[in-house]
Amino acid sequence: MESCYCIEPQWPADELLMKYQYISDFFIALAYFSIPLELIYFVKKSAVFPYKWVLVQFGAFIVLCGATHLISLWTFTMHTRTVAVVMTTSKVLTAVVSCATALMLVHIIPDLLSVKTRELFLKNKAAELDREMGLIRTQEETGRHVRMLTHEIRSTLDRHTILRTTLVELGRTLALEECALWMPTRTGLELQLSYTLRQQNPVGYTVPIHLPVINQVFSSSRAVKISPNCPVARLRPAGKYMPGEVVAVRVPLLHLSNFQINAWPELSTKRYALMVLMLPSDSARQWHVHELELVEVVADQVAVALSHAAILEESTRARDLLMEQNVALDLARREAETAIRARNDFLAVMNHEMRTPMHAIIALSSLLQETELTPEQRLMVETILKSSNLLATLINDVLDLSRLEDGSLQLELGTFNLYAVFREVFNLIKPIASVKKLNVSLNLAPDLPEYAIGDEKRLMQTILNVVGNALKFSKEGSISVTAFVAKSESLRDPRAPEFFPVPSDNHFYLRVQVKDSGSGISPQDIPKLFTKFAQTQSTATRNSGGSGLGLAICKRFVNLMEGHIWIESEGLGKGCTAIFIVKLGIPERLNGPRLPFIPEVSTSHGPTAFPGLKVLVMDENGVSRMVTKGLLVHLGCDVTMVSSSDECLHVVSHEHKVVLVDVCVPGINGYEIAIRIHEKFTKRYERPLIVALTGNTDKVTKEKCMRVGMDGVILKPVSLDKMRSVLSDLLEQ
Amino acid sequence: MDIANQLQRQFMDYSTSLHREGFVDDQFTQLQKLQDENSPDFVVEVASLFFEDCEKLINNMARALEQQQGVDFKQVDASVHQLKGSSSSIGAMRVKNVCIAFRSFCEAQNREGCLRCLQQVTHEYSLLKNKLQTLFRLEKQILAAGGSIPIVE
Numbered sequence: 001m002e003s004c005y006c007i008e009p010q011w012p013a014d015e016l017l018m019k020y021q022y023i024s025d026f027f028i029a030l031a032y033f034s035i036p037l038e039l040i041y042f043v044k045k046s047a048v049f050p051y052k053w054v055l056v057q058f059g060a061f062i063v064l065c066g067a068t069h070l071i072s073l074w075t076f077t078m079h080t081r082t083v084a085v086v087m088t089t090s091k092v093l094t095a096v097v098s099c100a101t102a103l104m105l106v107h108i109i110p111d112l113l114s115v116k117t118r119e120l121f122l123k124n125k126a127a128e129l130d131r132e133m134g135l136i137r138t139q140e141e142t143g144r145h146v147r148m149l150t151h152e153i154r155s156t157l158d159r160h161t162i163l164r165t166t167l168v169e170l171g172r173t174l175a176l177e178e179c180a181l182w183m184p185t186r187t188g189l190e191l192q193l194s195y196t197l198r199q200q201n202p203v204g205y206t207v208p209i210h211l212p213v214i215n216q217v218f219s220s221s222r223a224v225k226i227s228p229n230c231p232v233a234r235l236r237p238a239g240k241y242m243p244g245e246v247v248a249v250r251v252p253l254l255h256l257s258n259f260q261i262n263a264w265p266e267l268s269t270k271r272y273a274l275m276v277l278m279l280p281s282d283s284a285r286q287w288h289v290h291e292l293e294l295v296e297v298v299a300d301q302v303a304v305a306l307s308h309a310a311i312l313e314e315s316t317r318a319r320d321l322l323m324e325q326n327v328a329l330d331l332a333r334r335e336a337e338t339a340i341r342a343r344n345d346f347l348a349v350m351n352h353e354m355r356t357p358m359h360a361i362i363a364l365s366s367l368l369q370e371t372e373l374t375p376e377q378r379l380m381v382e383t384i385l386k387s388s389n390l391l392a393t394l395i396n397d398v399l400d401l402s403r404l405e406d407g408s409l410q411l412e413l414g415t416f417n418l419y420a421v422f423r424e425v426f427n428l429i430k431p432i433a434s435v436k437k438l439n440v441s442l443n444l445a446p447d448l449p450e451y452a453i454g455d456e457k458r459l460m461q462t463i464l465n466v467v468g469n470a471l472k473f474s475k476e477g478s479i480s481v482t483a484f485v486a487k488s489e490s491l492r493d494p495r496a497p498e499f500f501p502v503p504s505d506n507h508f509y510l511r512v513q514v515k516d517s518g519s520g521i522s523p524q525d526i527p528k529l530f531t532k533f534a535q536t537q538s539t540a541t542r543n544s545g546g547s548g549l550g551l552a553i554c555k556r557f558v559n560l561m562e563g564h565i566w567i568e569s570e571g572l573g574k575g576c577t578a579i580f581i582v583k584l585g586i587p588e589r590l591n592g593p594r595l596p597f598i599p600e601v602s603t604s605h606g607p608t609a610f611p612g613l614k615v616l617v618m619d620e621n622g623v624s625r626m627v628t629k630g631l632l633v634h635l636g637c638d639v640t641m642v643s644s645s646d647e648c649l650h651v652v653s654h655e656h657k658v659v660l661v662d663v664c665v666p667g668i669n670g671y672e673i674a675i676r677i678h679e680k681f682t683k684r685y686e687r688p689l690i691v692a693l694t695g696n697t698d699k700v701t702k703e704k705c706m707r708v709g710m711d712g713v714i715l716k717p718v719s720l721d722k723m724r725s726v727l728s729d730l731l732e733q
Numbered sequence: 734m735d736i737a738n739q740l741q742r743q744f745m746d747y748s749t750s751l752h753r754e755g756f757v758d759d760q761f762t763q764l765q766k767l768q769d770e771n772s773p774d775f776v777v778e779v780a781s782l783f784f785e786d787c788e789k790l791i792n793n794m795a796r797a798l799e800q801q802q803g804v805d806f807k808q809v810d811a812s813v814h815q816l817k818g819s820s821s822s823i824g825a826m827r828v829k830n831v832c833i834a835f836r837s838f839c840e841a842q843n844r845e846g847c848l849r850c851l852q853q854v855t856h857e858y859s860l861l862k863n864k865l866q867t868l869f870r871l872e873k874q875i876l877a878a879g880g881s882i883p884i885v886e
Contacts, residue, residue, distance in 0.1 A: 621815055623783045624822035627760075630767045630775050662818075695821070717760040717821050720767065 022076055025069045032066025054108055061101045064094035139290050145173040146294050150301045159309040163195050166302050170277065171197045174291055177244060177281060182232060182274040184209060184253070191232070191274055207231045213248075218272050223249040223292040223299075232276050244279030245287050249299045251275055254307040275299055351399050358395065361388045401553055411560055415587045416456035418448060418510070422483060425463050432471055438479055445484030449508065453585030458557045462565075465550045466514050466578045474518030477575070486511035486581050509563070509581050517575040521567065529567055530555045558582055610727060613637045614655050616688070618648040618673065619662040624716070628660060628693070631723050645673050652677060654686040658727065660714075663692045663705070674708040689730050693718070737880030744871045745883055756864055760824030765884070780865050783823045787858050790816045794851055798844065809847060810839040816854070827857045 036059035043055055071087045149169045153162050167179045178198055182191040185206065191214070193205040207214075213230045226233060228243040250272040277295060279285050365385045373381060426442045433440045463481075470479045486509040521529070530551050551565075558565040561582040569576030615637045619625040625641055632639045640656070642648045652659060659677065663670030674690050681687035691712040692705045705713050714726055751757050768775040790812045797809045817832035831853045838846035872882050 621786075621818040621822065623779065623786055623819035626779050626782055627764060627822040630764065630772065630779065633772065634767045634769065695818075716818075717763075717824070719759070719763050 018076055022073060025073050029066045029070040029073075032062050032069060036062050054104065057097065057101050057104060061094070061097045064090060064097055068094050142173070142290050142294050145169070146297050149173065149298055153298075153301055153305045154308075157309050157312045159306060159313070162302065162305045162309060166298060167195055167197045170295070170298060173294070174277065174279075176277050176279060178276075178278040180232075180276045181251075182207065182276070184271050184273065188271065194273075214274065217248045217274060218250050221250070221296070223247045223287075223295045225287060226276075228278070232274060233278065244281045244283065244285065246276060246278045247287055247292065247295060248274055248276045249295050251299045251306075252303045254303065254310075275302075347399060351395065354395050355392070358388060358392045362392060397550065397553055401556070411455035411458060413453055413455060413585070415451055415453050417450060418452045418584075419444060419450055421456060421460050421463070422481070425460060425467060426481070428464065429467055429471060433479065436471065436475070438471065438474055438477065441478065441480045443480065443482040445482075447485050448483060448510070449485075449586060451587045452508075452510070453587050454561060454582070455557075459561070459582065459584075462554045462557050462580065462582075463512060465554050466512070466565075466580065469550065470514050470516035470518065470578065474516045474575075477517030479514065479516045482513045482515075484511055485509065505586075507583050507585050510584050511579065511581045513577055513579045515575065515577040520572050520574040520576050521569040522572050523569070526567055526569065530565075554580070610731070611636045613727075613731075614640070614657055616640050616642065616648065616652055616656045616659045618642050618645065618660065618670070619693070620644070621662070624662070628718065631718060631720055634720065635724060635727070645669065648673055649676050649680070652680070652688065654681065654688070656688045658730065659688045659690050661690060661692055661710075662716075663694050663701070671704060671708040674705075674710050678709050691726065691730065737875060737878040740871060740875045740878055741880055741883050744868070744875060747868060747871060751864055751868070755826050756861055757824045758826040760821065762824070764824065777869055779823055780869070783819055783825070784858075784862055786819050787816065787828075790819075791851070791855055791858065794847075794854075798847055798851060804842075804844055804847075806839050806842050806847075810836060813839060825857075825861055828854065828861060831857055 039055055039059060043052065067090045068087070071083065071090055074083045075087060149166065152165045152169055156162055156165070163181055167181065170176065171179050176197065178196065180193060180197070181195040183194040184190070185192050189209055190206040191209050193207075211231065213226055214232065217224050217226065224247065226246050226248045228234075228246045232248065233243075233246040251274070253271045253273055275295075279287065362385065365381055365388060368381050369378070369385065422442060422444060426440065429440060467479070467481060555565050558580050561584070563580060563582035565578070565580035567576055567578045613636070615632050617625060617628050617632070617639055619628060619641075620643055622643075625643065629639045629641055640651060642651055648659070648661070659673075661670040661673050670692060674692075677687065677690060689711045690709070691714060692710050693714050693716050694701055694705075695716045702713060712726055712730055714722065752762075764776050764779060772778075794809050794812045797805055797812070813832050813835045817829055817836070820826075820828040820832060831850060835847065835850035835854065838850055875882055
């Protein structure tokens with residue numbers, strides 16, 4: 001037993017110690033085996049552990065240590081060589097692994113430490129990002145506030161609301177202590193405190209506009225920090241506290257008159273208001289950049305909103321003004337209409353009322369003239385008659401003139417004999433001329449057409465008036481009346497540049513010149529001649545009476561006939577020439593308005609006026625057919641009767657001189673017949689004359705008849721005289 | 734001659750009364766003027782034609798207006814138009830005036846109004862027929878007595 005190196009227990013009494021060592025080893029082994037298990041367990045749980053193989057190494061190291069301690073349990077008692085060998089193996093392995101682990105840890109621990117630094121670094125970064133996020137959020141909120149502010153400002157067009165809202169919202173967004181708006185006064189030399197946030201009724205502080213601090217603010221479009229002590233910022237009563245920072249910004253006010261389409265206003269003509277914002281006085285707040293930007297943006301928006309409000313105010317005012325004017329105009333128009341109506345009524349009544357006694361006077365005086373009278377009585381009666389004739393003429397003139405002025409007078413067009421008109425005028429004035437011992441001559445040009453279309457009565461009235469004036473104002477000498485067709489060169493008169501005569505095929509211009517050798521007219525009186533009621537003041541004219549209306553009426557008539565009238569005179573005592581040109585129509589067979597409703601002038605024909613005249617009568621109505629036939633037979637015609645349009649077209653031949661067609665029968669179209677007859681007979685001398693019988697006298701029927709080529713229209717029921725005159729007129733053509 | 738004069742005076746009074754009461758108007762006078770040696774019975778012929786026409790038209794209108802299933806107003810209107818034409822040709826003033834009113838009822842398609850007018854027309858027509866027949870009888874009597882029919886202006 002000397003070769004065994006195991007230590008024999010020397011002290012059997014130290015069995016206790018041995019027992020404790022035994023137990024401790026056992027527990028150590030247990031612990032050493034359970035630690036890796038725990039490690040494995042927890043590492044499995046955590047997904048992110050980059051050093052697994054380190055763990056394995058560690059685990060191996062611990063297991064082996066445990067194994068060593070476990071095996072050493074057997075060495076406390078007598079043990080075999082195997083146990084010793086195992087013990088040695090395990091110790092060797094343990095040594096190897098632990099050295100390897102130790103070496104490896106040298107590599108790993110710096111890495112692990114650096115992980116820690118990185119973690120710290122990331123934490124710092126996260127904190128920083130948080131801070132920045134906070135900042136961005138603040139900015140975004142500010143942006144939202146701006147948008148909301150803008151929306152509030154632009155949602156109203158009332159200027160006060162805009163400004164009020166601006167201040168309130170700004171105050172809220174930026175948590176201001178005070179916010180004020182200074183507007184320039186009318187004179188532009190001062191700024192007046194107009195709106196404040198906290199003080200309800202701002203006192204009318206004014207501050208001169210040319211302070212350096214104000215100029216500084218106005219010259220820049222940015223918000224400018226100003227000193228709390230400057231006059232515009234002294235809005236609060238001075239307190240113990242340190243006043244907060246104050247910022248001022250300009251608000252451009254666009255003046256309406258600055259709006260020009262092509263030229264936008266220059267900066268120098270702009271007016272500005274001043275907005276002053278004060279931070280709370282006892283906070284240590286400073287103006288941040290984003291807050292300043294907010295203020296600038298708001299100021300711009302306010303400017304735009306204010307200009308819109310101004311435009312709206314202006315246009316509302318203009319519209320109200322226009323409405324008022326409209327109402328006034330309407331009222332004036334209605335009053336004018338009432339006045340015209342009243343005048344017309346008055347005239348109509350007065351006309352009748354005035355004419356009736358007038359006629360009585362004239363009639364009775366003429367009757368009186370026929371009776372036995374003493375010379376003085378006769379003189380008196382003649383004077384009465386003359387005066388009442390004058391008065392009657394005056395009444396007629398006045399009525400005519402007022403009707404002419406209204407435009408309610410219309411010419412009564414008809415075909416008439418032009419030569420006859422002149423002859424009649426001549427015959428009327430010949431006696432008066434011979435009494436005054438004046439020579440009157442009438443020259444009618446040979447190319448003057450015999451018949452013309454126009455208003456015969458009014459033309460005669462005009463000629464009579466002009467010639468009558470010539471007579472009135474001439475005491476001696478001669479009067480010559482010339483009439484001819486005016487050619488285009490002579491139509492234009494330099495004195496009437498607005499008169500543009502247009503010659504055409506259906507019309508001609510009649511020019512009448514009345515030259516007298518009377519008292520003449522001075523050149524300055526000539527324009528007054530045609531104004532009504534105006535008379536020249538020369539003594540010669542005052543005795544000749546007259547209302548002064550005659551020429552005015554003539555001028556109106558001539559104008560209605562699309563013509564022109566004027567007077568030439570070389571001066572007082574040198575006589576004068578009255579010239580007028582009127583437009584008259586040329587009567588043609590087919591063109592121009594024929595005379596459908598010929599007045600009932602009974603010609604001096606006998607009962608058999610038209611012997612053997614072949615007439616075709618088309619009428620559906622048996623009774624009226626018979627009556628028409630009876631009429632025509634009485635006049636000596638040879639009548640053929642048909643009762644339908646087909647029959648009519650069948651029977652009609654060039655032997656029939658006249659075809660009478662009833663056009664007011666529904667169904668049978670008399671107009672058709674006219675067209676067909678035109679088609680059937682192309683040569684004019686072969687075609688019979690077509691006359692329509694109708695019960696309608698309106699213009700539409702007349703025009704329709706003209707359009708289809710009828711030669712005349714007769715109104716039913718037809719009288720003998722009417723038939724006779726129509727037929728004779730037709731056949732004369 | 735006395736009888737003739739008496740008859741003539743009677744004729745003239747009667748004629749004047751016809752005019753005054755509006756049974757006939759100037760057109761009738763025109764017709765009378767047309768009567769001469771060549772056509773001695775002109776007025777009687779026209780009058781008989783008128784009466785025939787009238788009766789025919791009145792019957793047409795009565796039949797058309799009695800239709801229960803929708804009255805053909807166009808047809809009635811055409812008849813009234815004819816009647817109006819005839820009556821104005823002969824100078825039957827009252828008949829013509831009723832025709833004018835009748836036409837407006839036709840245009841308004843008023844059956845009640847049309848029936849009333851038809852009644853009126855019939856009434857006027859029979860009155861006129863009686864009066865004219867009396868007038869013509871007087872004329873015949875005058876001619877038989879050897880007188881001539883006076884012209885009433």
